[in-house]
Amino acid sequence: MDREEFDYFERLFHPESIAFIGINEGSLFYLQGPLVAGFKGRIYVVNPNRESILNFKCYKSVLDIPGDIDFVTVTVPAKYTPDVMRECVEKGVKTVHFFTSGFSETGTEEGKKLERELLKIARKGVTRIIGPNCMGIYCPESGLSFLPGFPRRPGPVAFIAQSGALTEQVIYTGRLRGVGFSKVVSYGNAIDLDNPDFLEYLSEDPKTRIISTYIEGTKNGRRLFETLREAVKKKPVIVWKGGQTERGAVAVSSHTGSLAGSGNIWRAALKQIGAIDIRDLEDLVDTYVVFLKNPPPRGRRGLIVSFSGGESVTETDKAVEMGLEIPLLSRETREKIERMVPAAGISTRNPLDIPSAFFRFANIAEVIKVAASEDNIDYVIFEMLDRFRSFAKRFRGYQWYINLRKSVKEAADYIKNELGKPFVMAILPAFSEHEAIFLRKFYSARGISVVPTMTRASKAIKRMIEYREFLERHGED
Amino acid sequence: MDREEFDYFERLFHPESIAFIGINEGSLFYLQGPLVAGFKGRIYVVNPNRESILNFKCYKSVLDIPGDIDFVTVTVPAKYTPDVMRECVEKGVKTVHFFTSGFSETGTEEGKKLERELLKIARKGVTRIIGPNCMGIYCPESGLSFLPGFPRRPGPVAFIAQSGALTEQVIYTGRLRGVGFSKVVSYGNAIDLDNPDFLEYLSEDPKTRIISTYIEGTKNGRRLFETLREAVKKKPVIVWKGGQTERGAVAVSSHTGSLAGSGNIWRAALKQIGAIDIRDLEDLVDTYVVFLKNPPPRGRRGLIVSFSGGESVTETDKAVEMGLEIPLLSRETREKIERMVPAAGISTRNPLDIPSAFFRFANIAEVIKVAASEDNIDYVIFEMLDRFRSFAKRFRGYQWYINLRKSVKEAADYIKNELGKPFVMAILPAFSEHEAIFLRKFYSARGISVVPTMTRASKAIKRMIEYREFLERHGED
Numbered sequence: 001m002d003r004e005e006f007d008y009f010e011r012l013f014h015p016e017s018i019a020f021i022g023i024n025e026g027s028l029f030y031l032q033g034p035l036v037a038g039f040k041g042r043i044y045v046v047n048p049n050r051e052s053i054l055n056f057k058c059y060k061s062v063l064d065i066p067g068d069i070d071f072v073t074v075t076v077p078a079k080y081t082p083d084v085m086r087e088c089v090e091k092g093v094k095t096v097h098f099f100t101s102g103f104s105e106t107g108t109e110e111g112k113k114l115e116r117e118l119l120k121i122a123r124k125g126v127t128r129i130i131g132p133n134c135m136g137i138y139c140p141e142s143g144l145s146f147l148p149g150f151p152r153r154p155g156p157v158a159f160i161a162q163s164g165a166l167t168e169q170v171i172y173t174g175r176l177r178g179v180g181f182s183k184v185v186s187y188g189n190a191i192d193l194d195n196p197d198f199l200e201y202l203s204e205d206p207k208t209r210i211i212s213t214y215i216e217g218t219k220n221g222r223r224l225f226e227t228l229r230e231a232v233k234k235k236p237v238i239v240w241k242g243g244q245t246e247r248g249a250v251a252v253s254s255h256t257g258s259l260a261g262s263g264n265i266w267r268a269a270l271k272q273i274g275a276i277d278i279r280d281l282e283d284l285v286d287t288y289v290v291f292l293k294n295p296p297p298r299g300r301r302g303l304i305v306s307f308s309g310g311e312s313v314t315e316t317d318k319a320v321e322m323g324l325e326i327p328l329l330s331r332e333t334r335e336k337i338e339r340m341v342p343a344a345g346i347s348t349r350n351p352l353d354i355p356s357a358f359f360r361f362a363n364i365a366e367v368i369k370v371a372a373s374e375d376n377i378d379y380v381i382f383e384m385l386d387r388f389r390s391f392a393k394r395f396r397g398y399q400w401y402i403n404l405r406k407s408v409k410e411a412a413d414y415i416k417n418e419l420g421k422p423f424v425m426a427i428l429p430a431f432s433e434h435e436a437i438f439l440r441k442f443y444s445a446r447g448i449s450v451v452p453t454m455t456r457a458s459k460a461i462k463r464m465i466e467y468r469e470f471l472e473r474h475g476e477d
Numbered sequence: 478m479d480r481e482e483f484d485y486f487e488r489l490f491h492p493e494s495i496a497f498i499g500i501n502e503g504s505l506f507y508l509q510g511p512l513v514a515g516f517k518g519r520i521y522v523v524n525p526n527r528e529s530i531l532n533f534k535c536y537k538s539v540l541d542i543p544g545d546i547d548f549v550t551v552t553v554p555a556k557y558t559p560d561v562m563r564e565c566v567e568k569g570v571k572t573v574h575f576f577t578s579g580f581s582e583t584g585t586e587e588g589k590k591l592e593r594e595l596l597k598i599a600r601k602g603v604t605r606i607i608g609p610n611c612m613g614i615y616c617p618e619s620g621l622s623f624l625p626g627f628p629r630r631p632g633p634v635a636f637i638a639q640s641g642a643l644t645e646q647v648i649y650t651g652r653l654r655g656v657g658f659s660k661v662v663s664y665g666n667a668i669d670l671d672n673p674d675f676l677e678y679l680s681e682d683p684k685t686r687i688i689s690t691y692i693e694g695t696k697n698g699r700r701l702f703e704t705l706r707e708a709v710k711k712k713p714v715i716v717w718k719g720g721q722t723e724r725g726a727v728a729v730s731s732h733t734g735s736l737a738g739s740g741n742i743w744r745a746a747l748k749q750i751g752a753i754d755i756r757d758l759e760d761l762v763d764t765y766v767v768f769l770k771n772p773p774p775r776g777r778r779g780l781i782v783s784f785s786g787g788e789s790v791t792e793t794d795k796a797v798e799m800g801l802e803i804p805l806l807s808r809e810t811r812e813k814i815e816r817m818v819p820a821a822g823i824s825t826r827n828p829l830d831i832p833s834a835f836f837r838f839a840n841i842a843e844v845i846k847v848a849a850s851e852d853n854i855d856y857v858i859f860e861m862l863d864r865f866r867s868f869a870k871r872f873r874g875y876q877w878y879i880n881l882r883k884s885v886k887e888a889a890d891y892i893k894n895e896l897g898k899p900f901v902m903a904i905l906p907a908f909s910e911h912e913a914i915f916l917r918k919f920y921s922a923r924g925i926s927v928v929p930t931m932t933r934a935s936k937a938i939k940r941m942i943e944y945r946e947f948l949e950r951h952g953e954d
Contacts, residue, residue: 165785165787216790242791279794280791280795281930310719311643313693316728317720321722428759433653453757455757
């Protein structure tokens with residue numbers, strides 16, 4: 001991406017002036033978005049049928065607005081979009097985003113024709129198009145926000161998708177799990193700016209540490225894969241592909257009018273280029289959390305710390321089935337641990353199943369540190385129970401619980417910072433959802449990655465391992 | 478199971494008198510259990526070193542207790558267990574449960590020898606053994622409870638496992654999701670009473686509608702499978718097998734000292750006999766919820782109702798990959814729906830992606846009912862968003878939200894009761910966890926099955942379909 005193009009995208013995400021064309025009560029949220037998100041530039045409203053909206057004077061046309069306009073969101077019905085587009089091109093607007101739907105995604109000939117017309121008009125000037133049939137842009141740093149309820153604090157993750165509602169889901173779920181966004185784009189039918197354009201920019205964007213995208217289809221598969229291939233070399237790129245089955249592809253065609261490819265081909269290609277292949281919203285957010293808060297694992301050998309023998313067994317099975325290893329701890333380490341906690345009812349082979357270390361002592365940090373220090377351990381998965389507080393109240397007193405919580409935090413810090421190994425905590429709401437939420441917030445705020453289950457911890461860690469292995473293989477090229 | 482044996486188990490779960498041998502501060506919860514759970518029979522405490530515990534007079538020996546003793550829990554160290562066992566046999570105790578660990582699960586020769594000794598002593602009388610190395614019994618109906626925090630209200634689900642901590646997790650997670658238990662057994666090393674004994678009883682127990690079990694290994698695989706095979710004919714039997722990989726089997730040996738079998742063989746065998754094969758706690762509880770609250774589906778053809786085109790596509794992919802079908806709705810049905818809601822930005826092919834039906838109207842119940850009424854729809858998966866309340870507050874007013882909630886409830890009732898088709902709601906905490914919890918409780922309390930994601934809804938429904946198909950095939954034998 002050359003300097004000029006990069007600057008175009010910088011301005012797209014940080015416009016100095018924006019206008020809303022066709023806004024009315026039904027689309028008021030578009031105007032509220034930047035107002036709530038603290039947009040610092042100039043804002044204009046175009047609606048020939050109104051005097052003012054939310055105290056903004058309504059212009060008859062974008063041409064009547066004084067000064068340049070960087071970014072326009074259009075919410076007029078489809079049939080009026082060519083006229084609006086013509087005026088935007090004449091005005092020299094840099095980017096026009098069409099919220100309007102009723103184009104190729106309807107499958108009708110008129111819809112497709114309208115799209116071709118918009119593009120033809122755009123090509124007469126410098127104006128670029130986002131959409132139609134999409135939500136547009138969320139960039140908390142600049143205060144651009146297609147809905148008023150999004151977080152104001154930026155973060156290191158970018159997400160781009162055709163889908164609008166999905167984009168919303170990702171932003172909200174990220175917020176819930178403590179993940180913030182640098183840039184989010186819902187780009188809809190992508191008649192002009194398409195997935196690879198955004199990918200290319202984001203791979204150079206210093207504010208983005210992780211790129212993620214939901215893709216249904218693409219007009220230019222070769223370009224998409226080339227762009228993904230280059231982006232992956234610079235930062236982790238997570239790809240969520242929709243329409244992997246024949247029937248799913250039919251659903252795609254009624255959603256965005258794209259042509260979806262076969263799942264197997266996509267997945268093989270993603271693997272080959274080192275992109276992180278995920279399948280749903282939970283996977284996506286788990287992957288964000290685990291990548292953002294951990295050093296890369298050096299290998300596939302994990303330590304599992306659990307409070308139930310049954311889950312120790314089950315999670316070992318699942319980790320092994322995923323291609324991870326749960327090595328036995330050495331005789332020496334096990335003896336060290338057995339000197340620290342009473343031997344009855346525990347297992348120290350790995351998984352560590354050491355309820356007594358919790359329920360009778362508060363030296364859990366020491367036990368985990370000893371086990372995690374072994375050379376043949378590359379990462380740690382730790383199950384935190386949402387019933388420790390209740391247990392403490394009943395049997396050990398609240399101070400015991402405070403100590404436990406702190407000592408787990410210390411162990412995690414030691415493992416990540418001193419040993420340089422990932423530490424992922426699993427908190428399944430089982431006893432008290434409110435406590436599970438509290439614990440997740442407590443540890444997330446302290447830099448520890450938390451996911452809901454040990455299985456999901458293994459899954460996310462496996463993705464880190466594969467990405468690291470990919471980079472190592474290709475660093476040697 | 479003959480009448481005498483059935484009566485033995487009835488008495489085991491509903492004892493008239495219980496005694497705790499060796500109880501002290503560390504094992505006080507065993508005494509607190511039945512006190513909190515409302516046990517109506519006689520309770521005795523044996524501890525030669527104490528005068529009284531929790532106001533209970535301490536007997537020197539079980540032999541000093543007046544009257545018969547049905548059920549004893551033993552918490553003395555392993556080396557004292559043979560003496561205790563001898564006294565229990567002399568007393569004619571019906572069942573002795575050993576919480577004590579330090580037997581074959583340690584892998585030592587002494588441990589195995591001690592177990593053989595206990596069994597030998599038992600065989601001199603009528604006394605049966607549960608354990609050692611386990612938590613014992615929870616039966617809310619009789620007030621038997623191995624921990625004081627378990628729910629007092631009984632339910633229709635039985636769960637049996639070697640593991641103790643896992644059993645706890647299942648009870649708590651069930652409570653959280655609105656599922657109650659008839660009987661729960663943690664049976665540990667199973668030197669006498671084993672999985673098939675409990676299975677046989679539970680398959681005849683009128684209080685149990687669903688049987689579930691976590692199994693690591695068994696001494697008599699043939700008997701276990703024969704018992705499962707018979708039980709499946711009477712009610713759904715869910716089997717969670719731990720130790721399916723070689724490495725997982727090693728974890729098993731340090732947990733319960735069992736020999737685990739190969740995963741593939743187990744799974745093929747479970748499939749052949751019609752048992753429901755699950756892999757983790759979330760799967761288990763989802764399966765409970767969906768089986769308990771729905772009529773069996775007649776076929777594999779589902780309707781998905783979602784609020785994001787992206788998720789519609791993804792969930793279609795996943796359902797199809799699981800072997801389910803998401804048929805296109807007929808021209809006629811689609812036209813009916815399109816007369817009810819504005820066509821822009823929606824898809825009516827299936828998945829129904831109809832945000833406008835929600836955001837502009839409150840006739841969602843009618844739309845879903847029309848779609849679900851099609852002959853080629855066998856079940857419905859409906860995504861409920863935890864941001865509707867916030868949306869309502871901002872844009873439509875609270876009454877809109879109340880109507881929406883009610884109309885979804887009506888649609889679910891109609892689909893289940895009038896059409897006789899399962900209706901599973903998916904609520905993923907994405908916007909507000911507290912609202913997601915509220916909604917789950919709201920709908921669960923009204924008889925509607927709720928799971929966290931559409932994928933998990935598909936998974937649980939698939940299990941219902943397979944169980945029904947199995948019964949149909951074997952009903953013809």
